[in-house]
Amino acid sequence: MIDRKAFRTEFDAMQAAVARRGSDVVAADSAWGRARALDVRQRELKGELEALQSERNHVSKLIGQKKSTGEDASKEMALMGDVSRRVKELDGVAKAAEAEFTGALLEIPNLLHASVPDGDNEDANVELRKWGEPRSDGVPAHWEIGEALGILDFEAGATLAGSRFSVLRGMGARLERALMQFMLDLHADRNGYEEVWVPSIANRKTMTGTGQLPKFADDLYKLEGEDLFLIPTAEVPVTNLYQDQILDAGSLPVKHCAYTPCFRREAGSAGRDVRGMIRQHQFDKVELVQLVSPECALDALDDLTAHAEAVLQALELPYRVVALCSGDTGFSAEKTFDLEVWLPSQGVYREISSCSSFGQFQGRRANIRVRGEDGKPMPVATVNGSGLAIGRTLVALLENGWQQDGSVKMPVALQPYLGGRAMIANDQ
């Protein structure tokens, strides 16, 4: 959520910043436009209400005093009956206006960081660096490799749940589990993240805290008859571990890594990546989350991005780092780096990790604060990123490790997690 006070006092500057995401974002009928109209009215109503409440409190005290000394207070009591009625009326109106205003604010995207490059879509993203040697020597698609090895079964996934679900068998399942362990160990032992294990279901407040709700309900699976949702990323439960808390400045940075399954309806992705494991309704991911002091957010983003890159390097997967442009940066993020892994069968780099700084946007929504040097609490800054998406990592390993005989070479770092195996082949 953007800062309420700044919304009023620095309106023009904020509007310009928000408009970088597209002019429709600040249109009159947008959340931005509604919030502006509602802000004034909301405060007028509140002022009126508070004046009435003040009067009520004063006279009620007076009545108490008079009664305790045995004086007659019937005149005051009659007067207050009327004031009370008006308070009740106004209270309803003022609360509704306030709720409407907050509702609009919750649908306004984060302000972009000044360093985010301008652009309408992913074509304008800026490549920052590359690592590794991409191969392009006729590697088949991962689904062909995996099905030939008997470790990927998309038909079974479709039978059990529908399209965009898959089943892993044998070394496929083992590889998924190995990646999860490997990544968690790396982040917990070497990069200083405390591992947490959290629920894969979250309530509405939690989903609102990190920005998935109210605006993106269509992307979420909701449990029937309950106000609960399947999480689309571990960012949701892990960040909200601290909702409504005031943290000690000395306890920052808070760093957590977590494995969770992730569930996404992929409502707007019909027809995209329909084959294979790239885009699934359920996938596994190890997530990195940091809570930091606001002035450290961008440094923390670099730090966290490096931790995600370390996974790709350890797995010997060629990748590049891309800075997302203004039109491609997500709703809650102020700045995002995508890590894209090389997929030789497609001859392209595909997103395998997204690392974002949210500034104080999520801190405000989830009411996570830190006590500053002046002793005053302020919203904490959050940074998170995939470290990494496991399904896509498995895909990248199959393709990049593929050999002419159909077997797949495993990187050295992963072999201990695979019972010492150096490759996956048909006879296993």
Next chain:
RNA sequence: GGAGAGAUGUCUGAGUGGUUGAAGGAGCACGCCUGGAAAGCGUGUGUACUCGUAAGGGUACCGAGGGUUCGAAUCCCUCUCUCUCCGCCA
């Protein structure tokens, strides 16, 4: 799922419907005392919104939401969560 108990500030723990932001204690901060410390003494110590250049006002908040009342932490209703016992279960 059934029965019961509970939810108050950083913590602990009081609170009879009337000047309660909320006793007492602990903690924390500052000061006094001390060669230094402990103890002791004194003072202070919530969050949010809002008005104001400021000093300083105002309002809300005792799990959440409603209700009764001139006035609710206190009475009533609903919900959530926690604990205990029973049932069920990996």
